[in-house]
Amino acid sequence: MNTTPPAIGVSGLLGRPYKTLRLEWSSDLRLLRVRTCVRPIQCYSLAAMAELQQMLGDISANPGLVRHFVMSSDVPTVFNFGGDLALFVLLVRAGDIDSLKLYGKRCVDLVWWMENAANLGVHTTVLSQGDTLGGGLESVLPFHKVIFERSAQAGFPEVLFNLFPGMGAWDFTIRKAGFAVANEMILSGRLYSADELHYRRLVDVVVDDGQGELAVDKVVREIDPRHRGTLAALRAQRLAAPIRYESLLATVDLWAESALGLTDRDLRLMERLARAQARKAGGAEEGAVEEIKLMELESAWGERRARFDRRNLSNDRRVRS
Amino acid sequence: MLSFFAELVTRTDEDRRAFETHPVLLDAVAHGMNVERYRALLLELYHVVWHFNPVSAAAASRMSDAWMPIRHFLYEHMHEESGHELWVMNDLEAVGVAPEAVRAHVPSVHTLALNGYNYWAADRRHPCSVLGMLYALEVIASVYGGPFAAALRESLLLEGDRGVSFIGSHASLDTQHMAELRQILNQLAGEDALAAVVESARVNFHHFTRIVEAI
Numbered sequence: 001m002n003t004t005p006p007a008i009g010v011s012g013l014l015g016r017p018y019k020t021l022r023l024e025w026s027s028d029l030r031l032l033r034v035r036t037c038v039r040p041i042q043c044y045s046l047a048a049m050a051e052l053q054q055m056l057g058d059i060s061a062n063p064g065l066v067r068h069f070v071m072s073s074d075v076p077t078v079f080n081f082g083g084d085l086a087l088f089v090l091l092v093r094a095g096d097i098d099s100l101k102l103y104g105k106r107c108v109d110l111v112w113w114m115e116n117a118a119n120l121g122v123h124t125t126v127l128s129q130g131d132t133l134g135g136g137l138e139s140v141l142p143f144h145k146v147i148f149e150r151s152a153q154a155g156f157p158e159v160l161f162n163l164f165p166g167m168g169a170w171d172f173t174i175r176k177a178g179f180a181v182a183n184e185m186i187l188s189g190r191l192y193s194a195d196e197l198h199y200r201r202l203v204d205v206v207v208d209d210g211q212g213e214l215a216v217d218k219v220v221r222e223i224d225p226r227h228r229g230t231l232a233a234l235r236a237q238r239l240a241a242p243i244r245y246e247s248l249l250a251t252v253d254l255w256a257e258s259a260l261g262l263t264d265r266d267l268r269l270m271e272r273l274a275r276a277q278a279r280k281a282g283g284a285e286e287g288a289v290e291e292i293k294l295m296e297l298e299s300a301w302g303e304r305r306a307r308f309d310r311r312n313l314s315n316d317r318r319v320r321s
Numbered sequence: 322m323l324s325f326f327a328e329l330v331t332r333t334d335e336d337r338r339a340f341e342t343h344p345v346l347l348d349a350v351a352h353g354m355n356v357e358r359y360r361a362l363l364l365e366l367y368h369v370v371w372h373f374n375p376v377s378a379a380a381a382s383r384m385s386d387a388w389m390p391i392r393h394f395l396y397e398h399m400h401e402e403s404g405h406e407l408w409v410m411n412d413l414e415a416v417g418v419a420p421e422a423v424r425a426h427v428p429s430v431h432t433l434a435l436n437g438y439n440y441w442a443a444d445r446r447h448p449c450s451v452l453g454m455l456y457a458l459e460v461i462a463s464v465y466g467g468p469f470a471a472a473l474r475e476s477l478l479l480e481g482d483r484g485v486s487f488i489g490s491h492a493s494l495d496t497q498h499m500a501e502l503r504q505i506l507n508q509l510a511g512e513d514a515l516a517a518v519v520e521s522a523r524v525n526f527h528h529f530t531r532i533v534e535a536i
Contacts, residue, residue, distance in 0.1 A: 040342050046334045086341055089464045090330065094499040099327040271468045278468075279351040282344070 004054065006061030013058050013065070020048040021055060022074055029224055030067040032059065037074035040281035043081045044135050049106050056113045064121055067227055068220050071143070072127040072212070078280070079128040079152065080136030081288055082165075083107075085274040088259065089267055097256050104252030107135060107167035112245055114142035118234040123223050127212045128152045131289050133191075134165055141172035144234055145219050147205045148194035149212045154202075155191035157292045161269040162262055166255025171243045177201045190296055191289060269295065325515060326503040329456060332519050336526035337460060345534050350468050353476025356416055359484075361536040363413050366487070368428040369532075370406040372436045373458070374399045380443035380451035391449060394505045398455070398498070408487040415484040416477070431535055435528035442521050449514040452506060453521025459498050461529060462491035 007013050013032070014023050024033040034055065038048045059066050073079045083103075091099050117124045126143040132154035140146050140154075148154075156165040164186060173182035177200045185192070185200075197203040207215045223230055262270075272295070273288055280287025323331070340346060348354075354362070381395040413423050428436075442450035470489035473479060482489050509515060 040344075040347060045338055046331060047338070084338075086337070086464050087330075087334070090337075090460055090499070093463050094326065094503040096324075096326055096330070096503055098324055099330055102323070102327060268467060271471075275350055275468045275472065278347045281342070282347050282351050284351070 007058040009062065010065065013055075013062065016051075016054065016058070018051050018055070020045075020051050023055070029220060030065065031220060032066045032069050034069070034071045035074040036071065036080070039075065041081065041277050042073060042075040042078045043084050043277075044107060044139070045084045046087070046103070046106075049110065052110055053106070053113075056110070059122065060113075060120055066122050068224070069117065069122050069124045070127070070216055070220065071124075072216075073129065075130075077130035078287075079130050079132040079154075080139060081131065081277055082134030082136045082138070085270050085277070089270060089274075092259050092262050092267060095260060097260055100256035100259050101252055104166055104255055105249065107138070108245070108248045108252055111139060111142045111168045111172070112248065114139075115238065115243060118144070118231045118238065121231060123220075123227060123231060123234075125216055125219050127216050128154070128194075129209070129212050131287070133288060133292070134158055135167055138165055138168045138172065141168065141176060141202065145205070145223075146203050147207065147212060147215050147219065148197060148203045149209045150194050150206055151209050152194050153191045153289055154194075154197055155189065155292070156186050157189045157191070157273070157295070159187060159189040160292065160295045161273070162266040163258055164255065166251050166258075168243075168248055168251075170251065171247060173202065175241050175243060189292070191292055324507045325509050325518075326506045328515070329453075329506060329519060329522060333457075333522045333526065336523045340461070340526050340530045340533075341465065343530050343534060345536075346465070346530070349533070350465065350472055353472035353474075356477055358536050359473060359477065360413065360416055360418050362533065363409055363416070363487075364418070364423065364426045365429055365432045365532050365536065367406055367409045367413070367423055367426070368432050369435060369458075369529075370402075370409050370487070372439070373402055373405070373454075376436070376439040376443055376454060377402075377451055379440060380448040383443065383448040388449065390508055391452070391505060394501070395451065398501075401498075405487065408490070412484050412487050415479075429532065429535055431528055431531040435525065435532065438524050438528065439521070442517065442524075446520070447514055447517035449509060450517040450521035452502070452509070453518040453523075454525050455502055456506070456518070457522045457525035457529065459502060461526075462488070463499050466491050 007016060010025055010027075014025055020036060020038045022035040022037060025031070026033065036042070036048065038045055059069070087103070088100075091103070114124055124143045125145040125147065126140045127147045127149075128140060129149045130152050132140060132152060134156055137154045137156060156169055158165050169186055170182055173185060181200045181202070192200070194203060194206045198206045205215055205219070273291055276286070276288045276291035377395045377399050381392045384392040410420055410423050414420065439451070439454050466488045470485045473485050473488070477484065479485055506518070509518065
């Protein structure tokens, strides 16, 4: 549990010695700009989440100080790979359901802060300029405004290794895009382009590569003069289509129980993804996104192959009988 | 309240990630390594594995009956790990290093520091510190061993377990070991014992990272 006293004022907010966050302040708009940087593999590690929680706690402890919160990634071509895969493998192999639930709860606490940001007088915007996978996509969905650069790709690949995204994917995708889209995205495990996500209403704005910063500035300057009214409307929006903390936590419990049931084969697929992340972190052009596409293909081939084998088997039986 | 295992995972997470994200290890997991470097790694590993049971025995010999479950756990663990340095030797032979050369190899200062710390901690810090060594080495084997073995097979064109029997098999063997280790760690009580385990895990991750970095 974090027992550090909250920071006071802008200097306190910016004065923390963060390792995975870079903070900037624009006093004219009272805008806190946060860039995440978990090098070399940009994921939600325990340390990164602790720092995010600390920073969000500081904002809550200074009501009225921050009017706009904008988050993006400092790692080129990656917004966030989501969960810390090696930590998952460790906890699954150790059979440690309590730690899996604790990890999930920490993720849920972060999305829950975003969900309630309007109540704190904060308008939130997120910019993705690259791979936004699993927990990375879950973490952007509760933002008030979601901006993607055109080459960014996102999806929930968890089903490819027999898991599901358990930290808000269902609740937030259903609210933004509807039940059918949530079903399609979560159960297929496939990746979507920025334009496909925009078409499905999960992304609010798509801009050409390199135009993301301008788009953020435009959004913030449009919102700022009608900040109070926008936040009131967004609070009402959340009342009209509420998401419950208890439901998020219950999903985490289900996720942790499912994770404990992963087989060696499932964990090897997860490790394949981790290897692909390592390749990209080492400078290779191809990384997790390409590996997921390969897994999708193998999975599709596996199904076709299985259907083919089943058909041959039943033909054989018919011939023999 | 966090279980001790959860606390150990949390308090040593950055040390684990420092190992995982070291450029040399990232490259090894992504692309494997050439045969000279793999030989150098196995030669160091031989000396780490050789000392695993003697360190555990030293720790067990210093545990009073207050630590009886842990002492008995160590006996069983030592039995399972017995002779595993020979697996490393077999792998070395498969990649062209004769047993005489393995025995004659002088370990690097990083390996000496790792082994030296583990004997010292069992003797002078706290006998339960050996559980920190077990934790770090089992995490390295069970979480990173599989992908590393796969990368080695690809880069060195090895077939099956030939040349990677130690690393490859420990990735699956240690699955059960991790679950058993969690259970025994959660029985641990006493602030000094807990602090010693955390320290030992951190030091083992640190030295193991240096070993990999230097090869």
